[in-house]
Amino acid sequence: MTVTRTVSQRRMTRKTRRLWLVLSCLACFAVATALVLNAFSSSIVFFMAPSQVLKTPPAPDRVIRLGGMVVAGSLRRTVQGQSPVNLFQVTDGQAAIEVRFEGILPDLFREGQSVVALGTWVPGKDFAASEVLAKHDETYMPREVAEALQRSGKWDPRFGKPPSAESWNTMTRNEAQASRANSGSPLP
């Protein structure tokens, strides 16, 4: 017993001791941070999905952020007095909430785009948005690819994100072949 202890003590040089001290401090700090972040995770999320909002309705005067995709065909624009009024539905695939926003929408706003709306909500009524932000997804795609994908009929931007980049090449190649075949054949 005592022999092993002296051996281990001899092996622990000053450097190794410092290394263990630094590592254990870091580990403790990491665990503490993880616990704090876990505890606050509901307030760290930037927005709530429509199904979450419907399941746990916020207090009527509480300002929340509602995030999701703009439902295809749901956007209606009118003008009330001087300011434009936009009505659209936001969905997360499970539930949809009608949003009403007075003002100018961001450039990227369109049906099928993800958006985040800031405002208040009362069950049975429209979500009264004071600010609407467009959310960009992780896809970076040249215009030609987007047009080719749409022409091929494999993707409609009004229904969400484009297919994964792996499939672009084969899809656009098929589309190119098809268009070549079409242009080759005499028009009816």
Place this chain on the structure above:
Amino acid sequence: MTKATQQITAQRDVQGSFLHRFANPGRFLRLSRWLLPILSVSACVLLAVGLIWALYVAPADWQQGDAVRIMYIHVPMAILASSGYAALAVCGALSLVWKHPLADLAAVEIGPVGAVITALCLITGSLWGKPMWGTWWVWDARLTSVLVLFFLYLGHIALIQAFDDPQRGYRAAAVLALAGAIDLPIIKFSVTWWNTLHQPDSITLTHAPAMALSMLLPLAICMAGFTLGFAALVVGRVTSAILETRAQQMLTRRLRQGETA
């Protein structure tokens, strides 16, 4: 000497010689004499090619239009901001545990470069956010954690110079660098752990990149160019810091000789 202690001392020598090979400022100067020109020239060439490709040749995005070109600067700045802080944390560990003298010098010189890079990342992101999202800034997890990284850099710069005894400054800054490293996984995974306005990573280890090859190639070249440029800046700054101390030592020695004579 027993066999066990012989082994231990041999191990220690190997470890020591490996870590302290570059602790010698003279050896570092000899290294930087040929490394610095290589780094600077290759960074300039890669950045010239990459930036011309990215800003003029690469296609516009179908939604973002030409605003997508901000990405070719923003993404390298974001990756380098995190990597630079990781380097600062490694320097902190080398300083605290192994008392590596060059690690302290490197930490002094990495700090300001990293802070500028993080600021550029935040500024370019904000310039992109206004036309795309419709806002300059939101307090989502990704943006906030990168802002925290910027303040960590500023704190490190301030702390390392805050003491009259430089050794105390080095130690305090090393502790801050190590503790602040906890922000790096938070930045990296903020977009997957919580929902954010910031988009998730386009380039991941597990999936094919969600980016057309015609955009990915110029991004890769810009990334390589900015990384080499970062390395060149740090090596150049450390070199001049060593030369500055040497010049000062020489001056004081000459003054002292003058006094005694």
